[in-house]
């Protein structure tokens with residue numbers, strides 16, 4: 279069963295003015311589609327065709343680089359679209375809010391540390407909030423299309439929030455102003471989805 283491009287869960291215009299429609303269209307329809315197409319080509323005829331994208335990521339050291347780059351690209355973007363929504367933003371609630379306050383003192387401090395991870399990732403990559411094996415939270419970043427599920431990652435855990443800091447995610451609207459894009463992300467974040475991911479990760 280070949281991997282498929284998931285539909286965006288909202289219109290390409292839904293995140294404006296924070297993330298513009300043209301960026302969303304190209305990012306989803308062209309970039310994510312390319313990761314899916316290239317992943318399918320890279321695993322064609324191999325046992326990986328029977329695995330989930332999570333299983334592939336967790337054993338990524340067994341695969342050649344095209345599987346790592348495109349498999350990571352597929353997992354990361356599939357998660358990313360759902361982490362945003364129209365009229366997003368606000369504050370996390372419930373157990374996620376408690377965990378953030380416990381680990382980072384308060385939401386503002388969490389946002390500051392997450393933004394720093396996004397800003398200081400040199401070149402292309404992702405910033406993450408993860409649940410580690412001991413169920414505590416951690417912020418980190420990964421290069422390229424790597425992610426914290428990957429057995430090769432310096433930063434291991436279950437990602438519950440990820441932010442794409444590749445230039446293709448923001449350059450049309452923000453040009454070189456990555457920190458402005460990161461700041462705008464808080465206006466479209468879907469905290470309910472982060473909470474759902476958190477609960478699945480601490481089970």
Ligand code: MN
Pocket residue numbers: 305309355442444446447
């Ligand atoms: Mn991307």
